[in-house]
Every structure is written in structure tokens, then in C-alpha cells.
Amino acid sequence: MLAYSHGCACRGAAITLAAMQRFAPARALFYILPQIALATRTRGRMTQSGKPASPLKAAIVQVTPFQQNCTLLWDDVTKAGAVVDPGGDLDVIERAIAETGMKVEKILLTHGHIDHAGGADELRERLGVKIEGPHKADIILLEALEKQAKLYQIPDVRNVTPDRWLEEGDTVNLAGHTFEIFHCPGHSPGSVVFFNRAQRFALVGDVLFQGSIGRTDFPYGDHAALINAIKTKLFPLGDDVAFICGHGRPSQIGIERKSNPFLV
Numbered sequence: 722m723l724a725y726s727h728g729c730a731c732r733g734a735a736i737t738l739a740a741m742q743r744f745a746p747a748r749a750l751f752y753i754l755p756q757i758a759l760a761t762r763t764r765g766r767m768t769q770s771g772k773p774a775s776p777l778k779a780a781i782v783q784v785t786p787f788q789q790n791c792t793l794l795w796d797d798v799t800k801a802g803a804v805v806d807p808g809g810d811l812d813v814i815e816r817a818i819a820e821t822g823m824k825v826e827k828i829l830l831t832h833g834h835i836d837h838a839g840g841a842d843e844l845r846e847r848l849g850v851k852i853e854g855p856h857k858a859d860i861i862l863l864e865a866l867e868k869q870a871k872l873y874q875i876p877d878v879r880n881v882t883p884d885r886w887l888e889e890g891d892t893v894n895l896a897g898h899t900f901e902i903f904h905c906p907g908h909s910p911g912s913v914v915f916f917n918r919a920q921r922f923a924l925v926g927d928v929l930f931q932g933s934i935g936r937t938d939f940p941y942g943d944h945a946a947l948i949n950a951i952k953t954k955l956f957p958l959g960d961d962v963a964f965i966c967g968h969g970r971p972s973q974i975g976i977e978r979k980s981n982p983f984l985v
């Protein structure tokens with residue numbers, strides 16, 4: 722297990738990124754976000770059912786040649802959780818799942834690009850769970866994954882139809898934690914952001930990155946729509962909200978609002 726020293730200005734984040742630890746292997750970077758800060762923040766908070774909220778834990782497993790952050794997210798008490806964006810390298814993901822001891826109850830997809838959704842159909846079959854997300858506007862991408870895989874010469878990719886499409890205002894339940902859905906088109910037409918208000922945490926896919934934003938030069942990209950979604954839907958969530966993105970390191974809304982060159 723190696724200590725992971727984090728260079729960015731994330732100090733003070735709800736999730737103390739500076740204290741992230743990295744363990745394991747060659748190919749996959751595997752981060753566990755320390756939950757001390759989260760646990761402190763959520764002490765006394767109540768879930769909708771009236772029970773105290775237990776902390777969520779997250780681990781990032783980098784998958785595919787695009788180094789996509791497949792994220793494992795689970796409740797620290799019950800161990801129930803989700804795999805977010807299993808783009809590929811399913812054996813690596815399954816090893817990470819085993820290592821965390823989490824019990825996967827669903828798969829979540831932020832959008833339909835191959836590095837995020839390419840392994841979803843097979844993982845659904847392996848684990849016997851359902852897929853939620855993204856927004857239906859990404860059906861054009863999800864139905865073209867096999868074609869894309871040939872183009873990029875990526876093996877074991879299948880087209881995928883989610884069990885549930887998500888829309889603005891929907892909520893997703895994950896082990897008793899509620900995630901609000903924000904439809905944030907621009908990088909792809911059907912990109913969604915999952916936001917847990919109680920723990921001040923979001924999964925943003927390729928909408929927003931540390932110091933950057935999602936590419937919009939792909940087919941169906943829309944730069945103006947992306948900027949609009951970030952500024953009108955993500956910024957209002959609050960500067961203290963920590964997020965995990967589809968590539969690169971986690972960050973915080975406030976840091977990006979103040980210093981992201983695409984947004985200031």
C-alpha cells in the first residue's frame with residue numbers, strides 16, 4: 722500500500738483528497754477516499770427514512786485505454802453499493818470489488834461513450850444486477866458501442882440498453898442514499914450527473930474535470946450546452962461539493978468555479 726501524495730489545491734474538501742491512499746496494481750489505479758471527513762460531516766444528518774446517514778466510500782479503478790475512472794461507491798456500514806461506468810477491463814473491476822468487500826446492487830452509467838459503457842452489458846450479466854442511466858438521448862451512442870469498438874480495436878464491447886433511463890429530477894437510490902439526477906448535455910446528449918445532497922458528493926462523468934471540461938468535438942457534442950449545464954446546474958450545488966469525474970483526479974465545485982480556465 723502506497724501513500725498517495727496529491728498535488729492540487731483540494732485541501733479542505735469534504736473528501737480529504739490529500740489523504741487518499743493508493744494500493745494495488747500495475748494497470749489499475751485504485752484509490753480509497755478516506756471517509757473520516759465524510760463521517761464527521763454526516764454525523765447527525767438523517768436519511769429520508771429517519772435513520773442516521775452512514776458514510777459512503779468510493780474507489781476509482783482506471784479502465785480501458787482511455788484511463789476511465791470506473792468508480793465503486795458503497796455504504797460503509799451495509800457494504801451495498803454500485804459500479805459506476807464499467808467501461809471495460811471487467812476482471813480488474815471484479816478484483817477491486819472483491820478487495821473492497823462491497824456488494825454490488827446496481828450499475829450506474831453517466832453517459833454512453835465506449836470508455837464508460839463498453840463493459841456494462843457484460844458486467845450486468847456477470848453480477849445479475851440492473852443498469853440505471855444515462856438519459857435516453859444517449860441511446861444513439863449505446864447502440865453503436867460495438868461499431869466504435871471495431872474502430873478503436875477494443876475487445877469485448879457490447880451494445881447496451883439500460884434497465885432504467887434517467888431524466889432531470891429523477892432520484893436514484895443507492896443503499897439507502899438518495900442521488901438526484903441532473904441532465905447535463907453537451908459532452909454527450911444524454912450525460913447525467915448523480916448528486917448526493919446529504920454527503921455533498923457528485924459523480925459527474927465527463928461533464929466537468931479538475932481544470933478542464935468534457936470534450937465537445939465528438940459527434941453530438943455541444944460546447945454552449947455543456948458550459949450552460951455546468952454553470953446553471955452544477956455550480957449551484959455548492960462550492961463544498963466534492964466530485965469524482967470520468968478521467969483524472971477528483972476535485973471540488975468551488976475549486977473549478979474559481980480556477981477552471983474553461984469556466985472563469
Ligand SMILES: [Zn+2]
Pocket residue numbers: 832834837908909927
Ligand atoms: Zn465521454
Ligand SMILES: [Zn+2]
Pocket residue numbers: 787789834836837927967968
Ligand atoms: Zn470518458
